Amino acid sequence: APPEYIQVWPGGSTLAPGDLGTVGPSLVPPPGTSKHAPHSIIIGVRKGGTRALLEMLDIHPEVAAAATEVHFFDWDENYGKGFEWYRDQMPYSYPNQITVEKTPGYFTSPVAPARIHAMNSSIRLLLILRDPTERVISDYTHHLATTQNTLGTT
Numbered sequence: 001a002p003p004e005y006i007q008v009w010p011g012g013s014t015l016a017p018g019d020l021g022t023v024g025p026s027l028v029p030p031p032g033t034s035k036h037a038p039h040s041i042i043i044g045v046r047k048g049g050t051r052a053l054l055e056m057l058d059i060h061p062e063v064a065a066a067a068t069e070v071h072f073f074d075w076d077e078n079y080g081k082g083f084e085w086y087r088d089q090m091p092y093s094y095p096n097q098i099t100v101e102k103t104p105g106y107f108t109s110p111v112a113p114a115r116i117h118a119m120n121s122s123i124r125l126l127l128i129l130r131d132p133t134e135r136v137i138s139d140y141t142h143h144l145a146t147t148q149n150t151l152g153t154t
């Protein structure tokens with residue numbers, strides 16, 4: 001994916017001139033890029049290796065991957081922010097790139113399928129499967145590690 005922003009110095013130069021006094025650069029998106037709704041979404045499964053898949057896809061020059069899990073279709077609070085908000089969470093991309101986001105929570109959300117279908121009925125959904133026992137041990141371990149400070153010691 002292209003960098004999120006580039007520095008542009010007064011006068012339009014992307015290189016810092018020798019002396020511009022106190023005037024600093026502005027941050028602007030890379031020229032020729034824009035934000036798009038995803039062409040493809042990694043919907044899960046949680047602990048299936050979804051982060052690894054997204055990062056491997058992102059190595060490809062024609063892929064632009066969202067940096068974080070957006071939780072647009074499964075969290076009502078985010079869905080209520082609207083489609084423009086969702087698109088704004090996507091990375092800047094060039095016209096030849098496809099945009100990909102991953103939120104494993106979509107796979108277990110009862111409301112996500114209809115919402116995704118309403119946005120784009122022919123979107124490509126990517127799902128990784130994992131041995132169920134290994135997956136649940138990974139999930140449980142992650143849950144313990146992130147909640148142990150709130151469960152108390154008894």
Ligand SMILES: Nc1ncnc2c1ncn2[C@@H]1O[C@H](COP(=O)(O)OS(=O)(=O)O)[C@@H](OP(=O)(O)O)[C@H]1O
Nearest residue numbers: 045046047048049050051052104134137138139141
């Ligand atoms: N290439 C590859 N092959 C097999 N397994 C892999 C791979 N990459 C990541 N992993 C394992 O996937 C687990 C993390 O999955 P996720 O990235 O989907 O986690 S999350 O749902 O986003 O929290 C996590 O599992 P556990 O180590 O068992 O917890 C990772 O080790």
